[in-house]
Amino acid sequence: MSHERASWGSKLGLILASAGSAVGLGNLWRFPYVAGQNGGGSFLLFYLICTFTIGITLVFAEAALGVKTKSDPAGAFGKIHPRLKFIGVLGVLTSAVIVPYYSVVGGWIVAYIVKSFSVSEIQNFESHFAEFSADPVEPVAYFAIYLLTTAAVVYMGIEKGIEKYCKIIMPGLFVLLLVLMVRVLTLDNAWQGVKFFFTPDFSKVTAATMLNAMGQVFFSVSVGMGIYITYASYVKNDDVSVGKTMGQVIFLDTFVSLLTGLTIFPAVFAFGMQMNAGPALTFITLPKIFAAIPFGTFFGLVFFVILFGAALTSSISLMEVVTTFLCDQAKMTRKKAVAAYTALCLVTGTLVSLSFGKLSGFKIGGKILFDQFDFLASNILMPVGGFLTAVAIGWVLGADKLTVSQNRCVQKSFEFCLKWICPAGVLAIMLNALGMI
Numbered sequence: 001m002s003h004e005r006a007s008w009g010s011k012l013g014l015i016l017a018s019a020g021s022a023v024g025l026g027n028l029w030r031f032p033y034v035a036g037q038n039g040g041g042s043f044l045l046f047y048l049i050c051t052f053t054i055g056i057t058l059v060f061a062e063a064a065l066g067v068k069t070k071s072d073p074a075g076a077f078g079k080i081h082p083r084l085k086f087i088g089v090l091g092v093l094t095s096a097v098i099v100p101y102y103s104v105v106g107g108w109i110v111a112y113i114v115k116s117f118s119v120s121e122i123q124n125f126e127s128h129f130a131e132f133s134a135d136p137v138e139p140v141a142y143f144a145i146y147l148l149t150t151a152a153v154v155y156m157g158i159e160k161g162i163e164k165y166c167k168i169i170m171p172g173l174f175v176l177l178l179v180l181m182v183r184v185l186t187l188d189n190a191w192q193g194v195k196f197f198f199t200p201d202f203s204k205v206t207a208a209t210m211l212n213a214m215g216q217v218f219f220s221v222s223v224g225m226g227i228y229i230t231y232a233s234y235v236k237n238d239d240v241s242v243g244k245t246m247g248q249v250i251f252l253d254t255f256v257s258l259l260t261g262l263t264i265f266p267a268v269f270a271f272g273m274q275m276n277a278g279p280a281l282t283f284i285t286l287p288k289i290f291a292a293i294p295f296g297t298f299f300g301l302v303f304f305v306i307l308f309g310a311a312l313t314s315s316i317s318l319m320e321v322v323t324t325f326l327c328d329q330a331k332m333t334r335k336k337a338v339a340a341y342t343a344l345c346l347v348t349g350t351l352v353s354l355s356f357g358k359l360s361g362f363k364i365g366g367k368i369l370f371d372q373f374d375f376l377a378s379n380i381l382m383p384v385g386g387f388l389t390a391v392a393i394g395w396v397l398g399a400d401k402l403t404v405s406q407n408r409c410v411q412k413s414f415e416f417c418l419k420w421i422c423p424a425g426v427l428a429i430m431l432n433a434l435g436m437i
């Protein structure tokens with residue numbers, strides 16, 4: 001594979017593709033509903049602390065390892081020590097857990113777009129959402145469309161396409177989010193939502209709040225499963241400043257989450273809706289906002305098309321991890337790898353979609369399959385991957401073997417965080433959630 005290794009056209013390519021992976025449903029769909037279920041302000045505080053300690057450090061570490069080794073994650077960890085190859089394999093497993101349910105939500109977006117061409121359907125989308133997602137056929141069909149679209153892009157090879165595509169999607173997303181936020185903040189009662197979002201209530205903080213905040217950070221910045229190792233392995237020059245490049249990605253990702261929070265929460269209060277609606281929250285709130293603004297149907301359509309694009313750049317990165325792995329390690333052709341993996345996801349994703357309807361009685365640990373997959377990936381697999389990454393790079397390789405910045409202070413903080421804060425933080429939060437400390 002290395003002889004035909006592609007590379008980004010420019011440094012901007014790496015930034016945009018990384019931002020494309022980071023910014024997605026995690027910010028626009030998952031962040032508001034998880035924050036809503038976990039008390040708003042206190043969740044936000046833990047989320048920000050985790051982002052700028054554990055999250056940013058691990059992103060730097062992954063990217064720097066990718067630049068240094070120019071390999072897929074399993075190969076990269078294998079170069080540190082042959083026994084550590086399994087950390088890269090764990091990332092593949094994590095991706096295989098995320099893609100099915102991520103694509104189910106992707107399917108809901110496609111449904112919104114298709115239905116927005118019929119005015120009566122879109123006005124009812126919000127009230128019919130529960131009914132729609134529980135249907136045994138419709139959402140499964142939309143999920144399949146979304147999954148096959150992702151597979152088609154990965155199949156064609158993404159290095160060139162993604163770079164161009166992100167340049168259009170990202171600015172569009174910002175502009176629309178800003179327009180929506182301004183509209184929502186001028187609604188009656190909107191400030192209640194802003195207050196909810198920014199005022200921490202420590203009486204509501206539990207071990208679960210912290211675990212959920214950490215899980216959200218891992219999911220949102222796409223860290224702990226080797227995405228940045230993969231993407232950074234495609235840089236041409238080694239003189240890229242990992243700190244500067246990846247720092248921008250983290251800021252962008254956090255900024256989009258904050259903008260989304262400032263749009264969804266005020267709207268929830270203004271329209272008197274439930275804060276803890278769960279995965280359906282965005283799909284109930286946003287149509288309400290669109291119904292309340294002039295040319296709302298049009299804005300709604302544009303917004304969901306952009307949302308679709310943002311989600312797609314993330315699911316592409318997820319599928320790319322598995323594809324690269326199957327090509328490199330199992331020596332499959334790209335064609336076969338994508339086909340086999342897509343077939344597997346079609347089956348698991350269908351089951352996940354049905355967990356809102358026919359299979360809603362099937363629960364593991366009190367959670368339907370959808371929530372179970374999400375919990376497993378974000379709160380367990382990715383933090384475990386992050387922990388192992390920190391130990392492998394920080395201790396086995398040695399944090400000082402990677403340069404993330406020429407600034408001594410940044411470099412030293414990175415080394416300290418990687419060796420101490422990341423492993424200790426992840427371990428403490430997980431043990432705490434298990435009730436062990």
Ligand code: PHE
Binds near residue numbers: 027220
């Ligand atoms: N970060 C992406 C999002 O916010 C999801 C994702 C998770 C992508 C893990 C890749 C890896 O939607």
